[in-house]
Amino acid sequence: MALPFQVWVQIIINGLSLGGLYVLIALGLTLILSIMGILQLAHGEVYMLGAYAVYYLAVKMGINVYAAILFSMFLMAGFGMLMERFLFRRCEDKVLSPIIISTGLTLILQAGAVIVFGLYERSIPRLSEGSFELMGVFVPKDRMVAMVISACMAYMLYLFLKRTKLGLGMVASAQNPQAAQLKGIDPHKMSLLAMAIGSGFAAAGGAMAGSILMLTPFMGTLPLVKGLAIIVLGGMGSLSGAVFGGILIGLIDGIVPVLFGPLTASLAPLVIVIIILLIRPQGLFGHE
Amino acid sequence: MNKKTNTMIILLFTLVSFLAGRWAGNDYLLSVLILIAINVLMACSLRTIFILEQISLGHVGFALIGAYSSALMVMKLNISFWLALPLSGSICALTALLLGYPFLRLKGIYFAILTFMLAESLRLIAYNWRSLTGGQFGLTDIPGPGTIGLPFLGTIDFDTMENYYYLTLMVVILSILVLFFIEKSHLNVKWRAIKDAESLAQSVGMNAILHRIMNFVIASFFAGIGGALFAHYQKGLSVEVTSRFGIMASIYLLVYVVIGGKEKFSGPIVGTIVLMMISEFARSFEEYRPIIIGFIAIIVVLFLPEGVTGIPERLTRLKQQLKKG
Amino acid sequence: MLKIKNLSKRFGGIQAVTELDIDIKERQIFGLIGPNGAGKSTTLNMIDGSLFPTTGTIIFKEENITHQRPCSRAGKGIARVFQKDVLFSSFSARENIKLGLHLHSNLGLKEIFFPWSAISKKKDRILDEKAMEILKFVRLGEKADEMAINLPHGNQRALGLGIAMATGCDMLLLDEPLTGMNAQETDQMMEMITTLRDEKNLTIVIVEHNIKAVLGLCDQVVVLDFGKKIAQGDPDMVVEMPNVIEAWLGAEQDAV
Ligand SMILES: Nc1ncnc2c1ncn2[C@@H]1O[C@H](COP(=O)(O)OP(=O)(O)OP(=O)(O)O)[C@@H](O)[C@H]1O
Ligand SMILES: [Mg+2]
Numbered sequence: 001m002a003l004p005f006q007v008w009v010q011i012i013i014n015g016l017s018l019g020g021l022y023v024l025i026a027l028g029l030t031l032i033l034s035i036m037g038i039l040q041l042a043h044g045e046v047y048m049l050g051a052y053a054v055y056y057l058a059v060k061m062g063i064n065v066y067a068a069i070l071f072s073m074f075l076m077a078g079f080g081m082l083m084e085r086f087l088f089r090r091c092e093d094k095v096l097s098p099i100i101i102s103t104g105l106t107l108i109l110q111a112g113a114v115i116v117f118g119l120y121e122r123s124i125p126r127l128s129e130g131s132f133e134l135m136g137v138f139v140p141k142d143r144m145v146a147m148v149i150s151a152c153m154a155y156m157l158y159l160f161l162k163r164t165k166l167g168l169g170m171v172a173s174a175q176n177p178q179a180a181q182l183k184g185i186d187p188h189k190m191s192l193l194a195m196a197i198g199s200g201f202a203a204a205g206g207a208m209a210g211s212i213l214m215l216t217p218f219m220g221t222l223p224l225v226k227g228l229a230i231i232v233l234g235g236m237g238s239l240s241g242a243v244f245g246g247i248l249i250g251l252i253d254g255i256v257p258v259l260f261g262p263l264t265a266s267l268a269p270l271v272i273v274i275i276i277l278l279i280r281p282q283g284l285f286g287h288e
Numbered sequence: 289m290n291k292k293t294n295t296m297i298i299l300l301f302t303l304v305s306f307l308a309g310r311w312a313g314n315d316y317l318l319s320v321l322i323l324i325a326i327n328v329l330m331a332c333s334l335r336t337i338f339i340l341e342q343i344s345l346g347h348v349g350f351a352l353i354g355a356y357s358s359a360l361m362v363m364k365l366n367i368s369f370w371l372a373l374p375l376s377g378s379i380c381a382l383t384a385l386l387l388g389y390p391f392l393r394l395k396g397i398y399f400a401i402l403t404f405m406l407a408e409s410l411r412l413i414a415y416n417w418r419s420l421t422g423g424q425f426g427l428t429d430i431p432g433p434g435t436i437g438l439p440f441l442g443t444i445d446f447d448t449m450e451n452y453y454y455l456t457l458m459v460v461i462l463s464i465l466v467l468f469f470i471e472k473s474h475l476n477v478k479w480r481a482i483k484d485a486e487s488l489a490q491s492v493g494m495n496a497i498l499h500r501i502m503n504f505v506i507a508s509f510f511a512g513i514g515g516a517l518f519a520h521y522q523k524g525l526s527v528e529v530t531s532r533f534g535i536m537a538s539i540y541l542l543v544y545v546v547i548g549g550k551e552k553f554s555g556p557i558v559g560t561i562v563l564m565m566i567s568e569f570a571r572s573f574e575e576y577r578p579i580i581i582g583f584i585a586i587i588v589v590l591f592l593p594e595g596v597t598g599i600p601e602r603l604t605r606l607k608q609q610l611k612k613g
Numbered sequence: 614m615l616k617i618k619n620l621s622k623r624f625g626g627i628q629a630v631t632e633l634d635i636d637i638k639e640r641q642i643f644g645l646i647g648p649n650g651a652g653k654s655t656t657l658n659m660i661d662g663s664l665f666p667t668t669g670t671i672i673f674k675e676e677n678i679t680h681q682r683p684c685s686r687a688g689k690g691i692a693r694v695f696q697k698d699v700l701f702s703s704f705s706a707r708e709n710i711k712l713g714l715h716l717h718s719n720l721g722l723k724e725i726f727f728p729w730s731a732i733s734k735k736k737d738r739i740l741d742e743k744a745m746e747i748l749k750f751v752r753l754g755e756k757a758d759e760m761a762i763n764l765p766h767g768n769q770r771a772l773g774l775g776i777a778m779a780t781g782c783d784m785l786l787l788d789e790p791l792t793g794m795n796a797q798e799t800d801q802m803m804e805m806i807t808t809l810r811d812e813k814n815l816t817i818v819i820v821e822h823n824i825k826a827v828l829g830l831c832d833q834v835v836v837l838d839f840g841k842k843i844a845q846g847d848p849d850m851v852v853e854m855p856n857v858i859e860a861w862l863g864a865e866q867d868a869v
Contacts, residue, residue, distance in 0.1 A: 494715065
């Protein structure tokens with residue numbers, strides 16, 4: 001392409017930092033989907049609440065941003081567990097009821113946020129000030145930090161699922177709930193854990209987005225849309241698929257608008273997903 | 289409830305909806321009535337997809353196609369409204385036909401996600417395709433149906449609110465009748481069979497994917513009609529996130545269907561009317577409206593999964609239990 | 614009638630069926646046996662089209678049907694009774710059979726969209742009669758109007774057989790038709806299967822764990838183990854083969 005090299009570096013870095021955010025959202029949604037078998041459509045609102053929690057802790061109460069993010073993650077993890085215990089666990093079926101309940105939650109939380117936080121845009125202090133030079137391009141440090149945090153969190157989740165007894169239990173439960181239950185793995189406990197981890201990840205994503213972009217009560221919609229696209233793209237409940245799909249969609253969002261304009265960019269994810277589904281109905285990383 | 293009371297209710301209801309246009313008196317109430325009628329059609333067509341146990345989270349995507357294609361046909365190609373209306377429905381049907389095969393091989397949650405993506409992508413396309421759709425400013429000055437002479441009724445100006453309401457009502461009732469016919473037809477017998485046991489249905493020779501596509505096409509056609517009716521009522525179209533073509537709009541439709549009761553044909557009609565009325569009465573506390581609807585949705589799913597139209601059966605069952613015990 | 618050549622199926626890392634060759638003659642009752650997970654259901658799934666093989670061909674009545682969908686195979690004369698109780702559960706027993714008859718109901722547009730018209734009603738009556746005949750054959754004559762889901766297990770299996778018969782098939786695939794049945798139900802089902810061959814000239818492929826039933830019914834059996842054919846022939850002969858006893862019958866007899 002006729003683009004100068006620096007622009008390439010710039011848009012790739014933008015794409016990767018978006019991708020990092022998307023990966024956090026998609027990992028949470030995928031974890032919830034594969035363990036509980038449900039679509040958590042209020043996930044974007046957890047992301048939004050997580051960001052506002054950081055705002056209140058860091059800006060209003062003057063706590064260190066990183067500590068505030070950590071605290072917000074635990075807060076949202078607790079909120080996620082409450083949702084599992086009192087709402088999703090009571091659903092009679094796995095498809096429609098959770099969809100309606102979580103959309104009901106979306107309506108309540110969004111409107112509630114408008115009432116409580118107001119419509120003006122706020123922002124969270126940057127994760128890191130200034131920028132550094134990479135291959136002739138100035139990269140803001142906070143984007144880099146956000147990327148590193150996302151990567152670390154994804155890796156920690158990987159270690160947790162592969163190395164700890166609890167994590168292995170979760171994997172077993174996702175693959176075959178009945179067999180796992182026979183082995184003494186409590187499915188409710190696994191669901192609670194999935195909601196806790198998923199919601200915590202969403203909160204971290206929201207906080208980082210809030211430090212790079214702005215906070216609004218509706219900020220959760222976009223990442224939800226992206227997260228869902230990543231789920232079908234990356235393979236229906238596969239965590240490695242979520243990581244790969246997240247980075248891919250992030251790169252598309254970073255690169256395609258610059259190269260081909262916004263119209264193509266708005267069409268690209270759908271077209272890619274349709275093509276992949278025609279070739280592999282089970283998604284890129286899914287099994288038959 | 290027996291057949292007779294059912295028919296009576298339906299007739300009474302139709303009568304009231306006609307009289308409502310007279311009673312409304314002012315344009316504001318008429319516009320509420322028009323929106324209710326359009327949403328009833330949207331919800332009914334959404335339920336058609338439910339028959340095969342699929343859930344669409346992007347039904348307004350087809351309304352968007354219908355709205356824009358009807359508006360553009362009338363504005364840019366000078367096609368008459370009366371032709372543009374069915375044509376826009378057909379464009380939606382064609383879109384559904386093309387998307388049907390890749391989409392409908394997936395079921396349940398994944399189909400829901402795909403439709404969700406579709407609607408959001410369509411919205412973004414409309415937002416970014418400036419030359420065609422006016423981009424973020426949208427389309428303005430969409431003409432109404434205008435004046436035509438009808439036998440017995442004389443010349444009627446359909447651009448007045450009241451007459452447009454009657455027009456909408458007629459189109460919606462006609463569409464609902466067609467959907468009702470389909471529900472009572474042998475086609476629906478096969479759909480129910482495919483829902484019960486797709487593998488068995490296929491092994492007795494039913495082409496399940498073909499039926500799924502057909503079902504999706506029919507539902508999308510009527511969603512397109514709903515969109516077109518909306519375009520010529522609103523006279524302007526835009527696709528902001530918060531507009532009638534945003535994700536939330538699809539979600540509201542889904543909530544209408546489930547709260548009304550997805551098992552019954554009357555479910556989406558009752559659900560839409562009840563919830564839109566509640567929402568209208570709560571107008572003075574605008575910002576609390578989504579909260580009210582959200583709470584109702586959660587309560588209904590948890591405690592009344594058959595929806596509002598399931599209440600009579602629930603009461604009879606309760607009575608029987610009381611008699612027994 | 615049915616020739617399977619070099620058929621294989623992989624699921625991700627699992628090789629479910631490996632290079633299978635089977636030749637089934639007309640009016641045979643053909644047994645497909647083997648331990649759990651041997652690939653029997655997978656083979657049936659490839660014959661009826663619910664799964665497409667990774668490699669290999671399936672030829673039915675001289676026609677290559679390897680990549681045809683289940684619904685077109687149904688039209689060619691292959692019908693299936695599923696391993697689990699798969700029925701049209703929200704319909705009555707009679708309606709279940711009528712759905713099975715649907716390929717022969719030749720409804721026109723008018724009958725599809727106007728089920729209350731005179732001609733539709735007439736056609737419906739004819740279907741009703743045909744359905745009753747089949748229901749009587751599978752001994753559900755008295756239960757025609759009960760909901761499928763409320764029938765006891767044995768009756769549900771019989772109904773499944775009735776639905777498959779209703780398609781007017783030439784070849785019937787039965788996946789463990791006798792599991793969970795009591796002695797009387799088992800005898801009835803076996804009798805029905807033999808009658809279907811003797812009187813209706815059907816070719817039958819049967820997957821079954823009940824070895825007595827297999828010996829009583831089948832003309833020819835193939836033994837699968839880990840997706841591979843390990844023996845084929847007359848059932849009485851096959852059960853004597855040492856490798857078969859080792860792979861499967863041994864385990865089974867220990868259990869008895
Ligand atoms: N859809 C699938 N995806 C992945 N693996 C599968 C699938 N279906 C079957 N398998 C695997 O293929 C192998 C053969 O399974 P199959 O169901 O054909 O066995 P079977 O002989 O019918 O056993 P059973 O007697 O238990 O019914 C098994 O290891 C099974 O786990
Ligand atoms: Mg089997």
